[in-house]
Each structure stands twice: as C-alpha cells, then as structure tokens.
Amino acid sequence: MKTVISLGVLLSAIALNGCMPEVGSKAWCEMMSEKPKGDWSMNEAGDYTKHCLFRSDDEN
Template identity: 60%
Template structure:
C-alpha cells in the first residue's frame, strides 16, 4: 500500500510540472516539439495563445 501511494505521489508531482497552456514557457516548449507530434488541440491553442496574442 505504501508503494502504491508513493507511485501516485510521484505521478501527481510530475503532472504539476508542465507549464500552463498559453504561457511563454508553454509556447517555447511547443516551438521545440516537432510539429508532426502536435495534437489538434495543441495546434489550436498554440495559434490562439502564441501566434494571435
């Protein structure tokens, strides 16, 4: 049970490390990511928040 709780804690902490959508850090991360790996939602959010500010 302790091991399972530890795994959930690590996953929760790592999920909190991604930058907020639309932030400058998020835009920079997507610029470095190959465009073929973007999802449709990422492409739409990128256009909305990073291109058409």
C-alpha cells in the first residue's frame, strides 16, 4: 500500500513539473517576477539574475 501511495505522489510531482515553463524562458521570468521574493530558493534567485536581469538581446 505504501508503494502505491509513493508512486502516486511521484507521478503527481512529475506531472506538475511538466507544466512549469523552462528556466530562463520569458514565461519563467514573468512567473518568477510575480512570485514573492521571500519564497524564492537560492537557485531560483541565481537563475533569475542570470537569465532575466542579465539577458542578452540574442537570448529569446
């Protein structure tokens, strides 16, 4: 029974993750701009800085 529940949780997490925009994409940057800064992880903050604040014009 525990295996079935664990499998269900894992599949749900995978399905939800599939709906997330790609890190660094315009949609991801917009999503992160709307998310409260206090809820960001260190990785998200670094990725936002790298991909959204210091984005070059040739990266779309």
